[in-house]
Amino acid sequence: MHNSDALHQKSGKTNFEIIYDMEDPREYFNTLGSFDYCIPRHGQRVFSELIEARRANGSANGSGEGRTRVVDVCCSYGVIAALLKHEITLDDLYARYGSEELTGLSSEELAEADAAFYREHLKEAAPEVIGVDVARNAVSYGVRSGALDAGFAENLEEEEPTEELRRAVSGTDLLTITGGVGYVSKRTFERLLECMTEGPQGQIPWVAVFALRWVSYEDVSETLSSFGLVTEKLEGHTFTQRRFTGDEEREYVLEELAGMDIDTTGKEDTGWYHANFYLSRPAEESKIPLEALLSL
Ligand SMILES: C[S@@+](CC[C@H](N)C(=O)[O-])C[C@H]1O[C@@H](n2cnc3c(N)ncnc32)[C@H](O)[C@@H]1O
Numbered sequence: 001m002h003n004s005d006a007l008h009q010k011s012g013k014t015n016f017e018i019i020y021d022m023e024d025p026r027e028y029f030n031t032l033g034s035f036d037y038c039i040p041r042h043g044q045r046v047f048s049e050l051i052e053a054r055r056a057n058g059s060a061n062g063s064g065e066g067r068t069r070v071v072d073v074c075c076s077y078g079v080i081a082a083l084l085k086h087e088i089t090l091d092d093l094y095a096r097y098g099s100e101e102l103t104g105l106s107s108e109e110l111a112e113a114d115a116a117f118y119r120e121h122l123k124e125a126a127p128e129v130i131g132v133d134v135a136r137n138a139v140s141y142g143v144r145s146g147a148l149d150a151g152f153a154e155n156l157e158e159e160e161p162t163e164e165l166r167r168a169v170s171g172t173d174l175l176t177i178t179g180g181v182g183y184v185s186k187r188t189f190e191r192l193l194e195c196m197t198e199g200p201q202g203q204i205p206w207v208a209v210f211a212l213r214w215v216s217y218e219d220v221s222e223t224l225s226s227f228g229l230v231t232e233k234l235e236g237h238t239f240t241q242r243r244f245t246g247d248e249e250r251e252y253v254l255e256e257l258a259g260m261d262i263d264t265t266g267k268e269d270t271g272w273y274h275a276n277f278y279l280s281r282p283a284e285e286s287k288i289p290l291e292a293l294l295s296l
Contacts, residue, residue, distance in 0.1 A: 012252025014245040021135035023107035025077035028138075029097035037242040039210055039275060041090040043178040044083035046277060046294060050208050051084070051127055053293045054173055057285060068127040068173045071196070071205070073188060074180025075131025075151065078142025085126035085147070086118055107141070114145035130168050132156070132192070156188040161195055171201035174208060179241065181211035186223040193227045204228060207280040210239060213268070214256050217278055229280035232290045241273040 019028045051068050072080045083090060096102065096117070102110060131151040133139050142148035152165045161169075169192060177184070189207070196205055207224055211217050221231035244250040250271060257264050267274045279290050 012249050014249055020076060020133075021137045023137055024110050024141055025079075025138070026097045026102070026110070028077060029094055032242065033094045033098065035242045035245060036240075037179075038090065039178045039239060039241040040079045040083055042239040042275075042277075043080050043176065043210060044090065046210075047080065047084055047174065047176050047208055049294050050174060050206060050279070053288070054206060067125075069169075069171060070127045070129045070174045070176055071132065071169050071172045071192065072129055073132050073175065073177045073192070074183060075129075075133045075139065075142060075148065076135065077138045078129070078131055078145065078147030078151070080176060080178060081129035081131060081142065081149075082118065082147040084129055085123060086121040087123055088121050111141060111144040114147070118146045127174075130172075132165070156191045157184060161191055166195040166198070169195050170199045171203055172196045172205040173203075175205050177209045177211075179210070181209060181217065181220065182215045186219040189220050190223050193224070197227060204282050206285075207231075207278075209278045209280075210241075210275040211278065212241060212273055212275050213238065213262055214253060214260065217276070221278065221280065224280045228282050230283050230286050231278055231280040232286070234277040234279070234290055234294070234296075236291075237296050238267060238274040238276060241275045243271050244273065 016031065019031050022028065047070070051070070055068060070081075070084060072078075075081060079093070082088065082093065102113065105113060128149045129147075131139055131142050131148040132154060133151070134153065134155045136153040139148070139151035139153045143151040150168050152162070152168070154161060154165055175189075175192065175196070193205075196202065204227060207229060209217070209220070217231070217233070224231055244253065250268075253268055253273065254264055257268060279293075
């Protein structure tokens with residue numbers, strides 16, 4: 001099993017850190033697009049279905065009224081926020097950030113153009129999405145472009161949340177993560193859940209997370225259970241994350257998964273990272289099985 005140290009220091013996983021904190025998202029999309037990075041597409045569909053389910057449940061904001069509040073951890077430039085709030089697809093974003101038309105724009109001009117683009121495509125019942133990520137430039141871009149309603153460049157692995165973050169995430173309906181477990185551990189979940197449940201607006205959110213199959217989710221689900229959340233892993237279905245960058249990454253991952261007794265046939269052995277999906281809900285809200293909430 002792997003923890004964040006293994007993922008970062010010992011693994012054969014390619015290090016993309018340089019593109020995580022640039023002035024705008026063009027390089028992020030162009031680089032990850034060349035490896036068919038697609039987990040945000042699965043996130044868009046699954047998280048949207050969960051937002052609907054939670055609304056139908058009458059749980060959003062404690063009353064079923066008002067905007068659903070989502071906190072997206074490892075939000076980067078606001079990728080998940082852009083996809084949850086707007087009538088757009090991940091392919092639209094790849095096309096947009098790779099387009100020649102936008103190549104000549106400065107980052108500031110691109111943020112303005114994005115703000116207009118997002119306004120034009122805003123969904124009627126768009127959720128409010130608050131982002132958290134260590135990458136200061138990326139978070140700032142997400143807020144300036146309007147993808148994120150608010151953003152916090154904080155490292156909850158190492159520090160307590162600021163007062164502003166505490167207030168902003170109180171009363172969250174749904175906590176989401178794509179491509180981030182391993183970078184963040186149970187420490188980040190614990191600190192966020194403490195903020196979300198405190199104060200007069202406080203409530204227990206649903207926690208919806210995609211995690212690569214070689215990353216253990218055990219510590220996180222244990223931490224979530226101390227807040228009364230029951231974690232289910234979606235059985236019988238995994239989600240493609242991206243293609244391997246090359247033989248080195250592929251061999252390393254196949255060997256690690258074999259060591260964990262995980263069958264990679266038809267999945268990683270076809271050249272792709274695969275992720276599991278986990279949903280954590282309070283026991284009394286877990287009566288409908290996870291499989292029945294999603295259209296897979
Ligand atoms: C692979 S990207 C995923 C971004 C986005 N969720 C997506 O799917 O497109 C991983 C992100 O985790 C962020 N990250 C790394 N360490 C973190 C930490 N300790 N707390 C919050 N975010 C972190 C990186 O800055 C980066 O934006």
